[in-house]
Each structure stands twice: as structure tokens, then as C-alpha cells.
Amino acid sequence: MADSDSLGFKPLYRKVRESLTQRIADGRWKAGQIVPSETQIAADLSVSQGTVRKALDDMTAARLLIRRQGRGTFVATHDEARILFQFFKLKPDDGAGVFPESEVLGAATAAATAEEAAKLAIFKGEPVIRIRRLRSLAGTRCIVEMIVLPGAIFDGLQEGGIPNNLYHVYAERFGVTIAGGSEILKAVPAAAEDARDLGVVPGAPLLLIDRVATGLDGRPMEWRVSLCETSMIHYATELR
Amino acid sequence: MADSDSLGFKPLYRKVRESLTQRIADGRWKAGQIVPSETQIAADLSVSQGTVRKALDDMTAARLLIRRQGRGTFVATHDEARILFQFFKLKPDDGAGVFPESEVLGAATAAATAEEAAKLAIFKGEPVIRIRRLRSLAGTRCIVEMIVLPGAIFDGLQEGGIPNNLYHVYAERFGVTIAGGSEILKAVPAAAEDARDLGVVPGAPLLLIDRVATGLDGRPMEWRVSLCETSMIHYATELR
DNA sequence: TAGTGGTCTAGACCACTTC
């Protein structure tokens, strides 16, 4: 995202798209709500309906909006179905994917390390929130993960408990829409602490997933490192 | 793909898209060639230019075509740059991605096992070609993989040697365009033979990548299982 | 029946590449 064009030409539909995206970013359009019709937006912005359509189609492709013929256009929510589809790529080897349960092992605020600062595009020493949790699928613990958040944005997150669906909370309580992210995967041997939490022998192969999740403006909002025991589950992805 | 609509309505631009995709599938439009302009195709098929545009845009999104303003529309090739971007997700931890070198360890035809038949949507006992090869990045061996192909489609592939860029050969010699695929990833311990070929200790964690690659019609064309030593490289993917 | 998104058309003009 960010779509910095630097030089030259910026088509009208992109200005419209950015204007409408801003309405989500600043909370004028809230998750789950219906948005005005194409013709209303077109009149509002004094552009043609076709131009609005192209902007809305772009935003739909980016999963910011959901359009339903005959009903209207809605701001996408971070419900479990969406997260399962877009962000949670681990599925049981048999059967279909389900949303995992979580048990928080620890949560604290601290000063960002150099690595955390680099991942979150903040400065070393700035406050971060660190959460460690154990996740289970169908009652079997299979993921232990560390989540690091910029404290300046998510101040007070821990109060009142840390729920299972974090991206939903980012949106509802902090107005932060997670729109995408990058993942890096490796196979690593289990360290002692992780092995204990997952109930595997030290040195056992684990799938490491290093994710930086980004907001509407493309800036990093969360760093998450998950260690997964993949004897009964797998990471699934499509090549397109 | 396949886009089986079963019941109801099929818009014109989809018929156009399928018609144009068929031109690639049956070789009338060849990899790298320029295709007629929007207006020419529109006149040819007796539809409006805007409808042709929507079909061409869809095919561009599916990476079947490449459009360049002022120059024209071209059939995408399976050159190294495209494969690096679309199909080869392993990158060095430092530096940028490069196309890996390959050393063929063995190749043979055989009767499909039940698992191979299921992956390739053929019948058990039908002929398959099996290729085992070792791949290196920057001179360091890091991937050992088994490739299984339906013998009925790729008969004679082995004659004249097996080159590094297989998808290019599928297209040029057999008219098979690999258009997409599904991957399943796991972390597994190195078996004795794989450990020997990769130069790691048995039991060392390896990233297993199980890929079924599909053709223009969405049918499986290749099954490939890669075992990767990921201490210096990683698998990179975007969440969108 | 009214309102929404989805498709299709026709035409004008802009941006880019090539000759």
C-alpha cells in the first residue's frame, strides 16, 4: 500500500479510493456498516458512477469492503471467518479449518529491542506490549507465539483481559484495521521453553512463522512469531 | 479456475475470457507473442471494447497476460523472473532472490501409486515420471525434491536431459501452461537419504513444501515435494 | 416495486511507446 506514485499521473479512481479508505481509517465508516450506494458516492464526490465503481472494486479486492448484489456495500469485519480465510493458514491434515483457542501465558510492556523496533518501524526503547500465548486446535496444543505491539498505539490493551481474536479488538477498541501482512517461514528445532509449552521433545522440528501485519496505510502494526507443531496440521497457501 | 457456474447467468466478459484463454491453451496464442489489440478482438468477437478489456484485465490478474501501455498485450512466459515471483518463494535471509541451480539425482517412469494418482487426478497404475533433484542457491545445496508428472502428458520429457526451468519446458515442448497451484508446508525431521543429499544430520528440521501445480483448466499437472534446509533461506509469502 | 450492485455499450480523451 502507501501507493506512493512520486512522479506523474494519478488517476481519479485512485483519489476516490484513497478518500474512501480514509473514511474507514478515521472511523466515519465502521466495520460491518453499510456504505452509501455508488450513485450517492458519485454525486457526493462529483465523479461518475463508473469511477466510483472502480474504486469500490479495488477496495473489495483488498478485502476492505464486501459487496452483495441487491443488498449493498459493507465495511469488512475481522470476524472469525475472515481471519480464518485471510490470516490463519494452519489447517488440520484431515477436516476443515477452525479458529484456534488461545491461552495467554504472559503479557507485559517493555522497551523495544533493536529487532522489535525494526519490525514495527518505531525507535529502539519505545514502549511495546509483548504477549506470549499457547494456541490449540481441536483441543491439541500446537502453536506457541510471541506477539509484539507498539505501545503508543495499543496502550491499555491488556486491561480487561486479552481475547482470542486480537484483530477484532484492534479494530473495535483502537480503530486499527489490519489489512495485510508479510510472512516468513522456516523449519527450526524446538528450544527448551517452547518444547515444554508444546509438549514436544527439545530439538523437534517446528514451523516458524514470522509475520508483520500492516494497517490500512501499509505501516506495520503487529509483529508475531509463531512456532507450530505440524505433525497433525499444515500451513496451506495458494500460488496465484 | 474451471469456474463451473452450474446454474444461472454467465456474463459476456467471462465467455470472452474463456474464449481467449482457449487460444492460449490450444497454442493459437503462444508464450511471448503479442496478441491483437482490444479493438481488434472486440470486432472479431462482436462485443464492445469495454467487455474485451474486462476479460483481458481478468487474464492479466491471473498472470496469463502482460499488458504494457503504448506497446500491447503479450502472452506471459515462464521465464525465470516470473517463476521467481510466482512459484519460487524461497529467498536468502540476506539479499534478494535468485533462480536456483539444479542437479538431477535420478529420473524414471513407473506406475502411479495410490497417493500419486490422487494428487495428479489419474488412476493408480497409470504411468508417471519421477524426477529427484538437488537444488542450490548461491552454491549452497539447500533443497532436495521429488517431482511426479503424468506420463500420458509429458511422455518423452527425459530425452535430451532435464533442464533447470521445468515450467518453461512444459510450455514449450508440451503446450502445458502452469497457471497456479496449492502448497502445503510442514516442518519435518530429515530422513537418512535426504540428510545425506543435503549434508545435514539426520533428524535436522527441514521445511517440507508439497505442491500440486495446475494448468489453465485448473487440473493438476505436476506434484512436487521439496525438502528445504532453511538455516540460511526462508519461505516468503504475502497475506492479502 | 424500488433500490442495490453487475454488465454492456459507445464515445471521448489521456498517457505511453514506436516509427
Add this chain to the structure above:
DNA sequence: AAGTGGTCTAGACCACTAG
């Protein structure tokens, strides 16, 4: 200057949903 893809408009009509 000519030809290509890219943008923008205006309007008509179709498919779907809801009251």
C-alpha cells in the same frame, strides 16, 4: 503521427434482495 493500453463519462439494461 499513429497505435496501443488506461481513464472517464453517460446511459441503458439485467440480476438480485428486500419490503
